[in-house]
Structure formats: structure tokens, C-alpha cells
Amino acid sequence: MDDKEKHADEIVFTHEQAEAAGLRTETVKPAEFRFVIKTGGQILAAQGDERTIAATASGIVTFAKTTTTEGSAVKAGETVVGISAKTLQDGDPAVKAKAAYEAAKKELRRADKLVSDKIISEKEFEQIRLAYETARAAYQGTAGSVTAKGVSVSSPITGYIKSLLVNNGEYVNVGQAIAVVSQNKRLTLRADVPEKDFKDLHSIKSANFKPAYENTAYSLDRLNGRLISYGRTATANSAFIPVTFEFDNIGSFVAGSYADIYLLSDRRDNIISVPLSAITEEQGLKYVYLQAGHDIFRKREVTTGMSDGKRIEITKGLKTGDKVVTTGTYQVKMAASSTSIPQHSHNH
Known part of the structure; x- marks a missing residue:
């Protein structure tokens, strides 16, 4: 492999450019992770309650x-x-x-x-x-x-x-x-989950929810909540699968009101994940940018898994110790499309 080929995938992004872009990186290390399915639903009470x-x-x-x-x-x-x-x-x-x-x-x-x-x-x-x-x-x-x-x-x-x-x-x-x-110390939270997420429902263990009438998000874990059931098929007149929880009825919950619901999977260990801001997409493929040297960056294709709304699981393409760009990703991407490697960077 000649010198030119060896450095073909390198992107030069100078210290000055990095400062201007507010560049931030994160060193990859496996950690505990639980993914989230964001959906909507309703807080329900028993009739005559x-x-x-x-x-x-x-x-x-x-x-x-x-x-x-x-x-x-x-x-x-x-x-x-x-x-x-x-x-x-x-x-x-x-x-x-x-x-x-x-x-x-x-x-x-x-x-x-x-x-x-x-x-x-x-x-x-x-x-x-x-x-x-x-x-x-x-x-x-x-x-x-x-x-x-x-x-x-x-x-x-x-x-x-x-x-x-x-x-x-x-x-x-x-x-x-x-x-x-x-009469009932418990309320029901019904989440309406799109059919495309059905395959992941077996991993769902809890949820956070935000009633439509306020900005506070509540955790079912803190309301003594538990999963009651999830549907195996979509209901007759909708393309959604119901997932039902119950929780302690304390606070100002309005039965019948709608809520944004964040379904949480059980916790998994040793998962590699990166902030959502690290991912760029081109023609259906997902990429991250890695810092390979002082001013040198590389583009790496990755396969993503589930997201928790802030971070996303990486199932393929990254390993422990990789330095991933998390802020300034777009600027590095723009530099990649305009960079032809200047010769001086190879005079080692």
C-alpha cells in the first residue's frame, strides 16, 4: 500500500478549526444502557372511581x-x-x-x-x-x-x-x-406502541411519562409502577399495540388525559453507545468521525441499535478506546468533503 492510499481516508481538521467548531470528543467505553421507545398514550382510571x-x-x-x-x-x-x-x-x-x-x-x-x-x-x-x-x-x-x-x-x-x-x-x-x-390507589397508563416497535416490546420493563397538561416527567419506578401487559397484536381499529402499566395514584394526575410516554427497556451491561449528536447519515448509512491524531480525523461506518433519547447503541463499528467526535460533527463532515490531504502532513 503506498503512502497516498494509506492516508486516503484521513481528514485534516486543524486545532484552530476545532476551536471554532467547539469540537468535543468522547472516549468509547462499554457501560450500562437502557433504550427508550417514545410514544403516546393515556392515563386511565377505573369507572366510578x-x-x-x-x-x-x-x-x-x-x-x-x-x-x-x-x-x-x-x-x-x-x-x-x-x-x-x-x-x-x-x-x-x-x-x-x-x-x-x-x-x-x-x-x-x-x-x-x-x-x-x-x-x-x-x-x-x-x-x-x-x-x-x-x-x-x-x-x-x-x-x-x-x-x-x-x-x-x-x-x-x-x-x-x-x-x-x-x-x-x-x-x-x-x-x-x-x-x-x-376508591383506587392505582391508575393505569396505556401506551400505544407502533407496530414497527413490536419486536422490542419483550424488553420493556418500565416507563417515564409526561402528562399533556404539564412539563414534569414522572418515573413509574418512583410511583411503585409495574408492567401489567402488552398486546400481542394491534387493536382492530388502530395500528398500535397497547402496553399497560399501573402505578400509585398520588399527585394531580387527571384520569383520561393524554401523555407523552417513554418506554424503558431493562438495563443491559457492556453496551457501547454514543451521543446522538455523534451520528451523521449519508444515503441511508450511518457514520461517526474518530480522532486519529492531533489534527487527523477518520470517518467510520457504524451500525446502530436502540436509543434512549439522548444516546444510541452502536452494535458494530466502534471499540473501547476509540475517540468519537460528539460536538462539531457537522463541521468535520464539511471538512471531509472539501479536504484533499495536504502533502506536508505526511512528512513524518
């Missing part, structure tokens, strides 16, 4: 237990909060409701007699009866639940408190949401 507890009166909220927090277990019918208006300027609505009911009851008894004696008209009697019915309904709404702490508000279902929407000692209006109770 959640109930909102609303204030049945206006007043100051006192939690029934000092230990009440998000995640606390509750039973159906168990008091979650008391609402008292005793210290408020307008007085306690529960006490007022009782007084109004007693007064309306008395008034109705009197009207009953008056209408039979034709002292008041049927129309007037009807208005008094309606006022009584209204007062009775208002009183009955609170009567069974009045305690020393005020009106007690209980959970309609057995489950756990998913979110507390008010603080202890806060003022609430009637109808205001106080807490959300969920």
Missing part, C-alpha cells in the same frame, strides 16, 4: 382527624370534616336552619287553622306551606350531621383521600369542593 366531597354548609372547616392528609384511608359514611359558623358574624347556619324550621312549623300550624276558618286564602296558605317545606329541607340537610364541630361532612365511598382542596381552619361556601376521594 372518584367522588368529590362538597361542603353542605358555609363556615370554618375542621378536619375530623388531625392525621387527615392526602393518601389517608376513609370509609363510606365516615366524617371527613366539620363545618362550623359559630364564630362568624352571621351566626351558625345549622343553628339558624333549625330556628327557621321551628318557626316555619309553628307558622304552618297556625295557617292550617286560619285556612279552615277561611281567614286566609288557599293561595296564602300555599305560600306558607312552601316556606315550611323549604325550611324543612334546609334543616334536614344539616340535622343528621350536626356535631360539636358543626355540620359533619362524610365520605360517600370507601377509599382514600386523593386530594385535599382546603386547609384546616379555612372558610368554605356551601357547595365548595373540600376533597376528592378515590
Whole structure:
């Protein structure tokens, strides 16, 4: 092999050019790697899973237990909060409701007699009866639940408190949401995986996901998540294969919302990988640039495997100790297409 042939694949990229390009290299060494399939999907809850507890009166909220927090277990019918208006300027609505009911009851008894004696008209009697019915309904709404702490508000279902929407000692209006109770401590994450990735599904062990309504990415590993199943075929009306996980329902996850999902493979050891920025593509083939000497670089064809979104596995073409260009790749590529090796670089 003559000298010219020996250096035919060399690219000269001077120190000055490297500085200008912000050139960075990385020395190849095998390490642990898990690849990622990026896809979309949905956060799902079981039907009839959640109930909102609303204030049945206006007043100051006192939690029934000092230990009440998000995640606390509750039973159906168990008091979650008391609402008292005793210290408020307008007085306690529960006490007022009782007084109004007693007064309306008395008034109705009197009207009953008056209408039979034709002292008041049927129309007037009807208005008094309606006022009584209204007062009775208002009183009955609170009567069974009045305690020393005020009106007690209980959970309609057995489950756990998913979110507390008010603080202890806060003022609430009637109808205001106080807490959300969920029957299920778990939610489902369904990822819709394109058919082309089916062959890699057996390696999937976990996932990270980012709900559409926020910028935070969550790790299933940190939410006590686990893989439940993955489909063996695409669903009838789509070209996607469902992969289903379940995880602890803590935080502000909105059931039914969409999410970006990053499916993670199990960890593999001794994998050679490079940053995605190191790879260039020409006519369907993939290449990296290696630093072979001080100002000398070489182009190397590589075969790539899976990616984790930041790095990509190299299955063929690189070995431990190779110095791969990771930043400035494009500039080296441009130099390669314009370089004819100057003679002085061979005068060893």
C-alpha cells in the first residue's frame, strides 16, 4: 500500500478549526444502557372511581382527624370534616336552619287553622306551606350531621383521600369542593406502541411519562409502577399495540388525559453507545468521525441499535478506546468533503 492510499481516508481538521467548531470528543467505553421507545398514550382510571366531597354548609372547616392528609384511608359514611359558623358574624347556619324550621312549623300550624276558618286564602296558605317545606329541607340537610364541630361532612365511598382542596381552619361556601376521594390507589397508563416497535416490546420493563397538561416527567419506578401487559397484536381499529402499566395514584394526575410516554427497556451491561449528536447519515448509512491524531480525523461506518433519547447503541463499528467526535460533527463532515490531504502532513 503506498503512502497516498494509506492516508486516503484521513481528514485534516486543524486545532484552530476545532476551536471554532467547539469540537468535543468522547472516549468509547462499554457501560450500562437502557433504550427508550417514545410514544403516546393515556392515563386511565377505573369507572366510578372518584367522588368529590362538597361542603353542605358555609363556615370554618375542621378536619375530623388531625392525621387527615392526602393518601389517608376513609370509609363510606365516615366524617371527613366539620363545618362550623359559630364564630362568624352571621351566626351558625345549622343553628339558624333549625330556628327557621321551628318557626316555619309553628307558622304552618297556625295557617292550617286560619285556612279552615277561611281567614286566609288557599293561595296564602300555599305560600306558607312552601316556606315550611323549604325550611324543612334546609334543616334536614344539616340535622343528621350536626356535631360539636358543626355540620359533619362524610365520605360517600370507601377509599382514600386523593386530594385535599382546603386547609384546616379555612372558610368554605356551601357547595365548595373540600376533597376528592378515590376508591383506587392505582391508575393505569396505556401506551400505544407502533407496530414497527413490536419486536422490542419483550424488553420493556418500565416507563417515564409526561402528562399533556404539564412539563414534569414522572418515573413509574418512583410511583411503585409495574408492567401489567402488552398486546400481542394491534387493536382492530388502530395500528398500535397497547402496553399497560399501573402505578400509585398520588399527585394531580387527571384520569383520561393524554401523555407523552417513554418506554424503558431493562438495563443491559457492556453496551457501547454514543451521543446522538455523534451520528451523521449519508444515503441511508450511518457514520461517526474518530480522532486519529492531533489534527487527523477518520470517518467510520457504524451500525446502530436502540436509543434512549439522548444516546444510541452502536452494535458494530466502534471499540473501547476509540475517540468519537460528539460536538462539531457537522463541521468535520464539511471538512471531509472539501479536504484533499495536504502533502506536508505526511512528512513524518
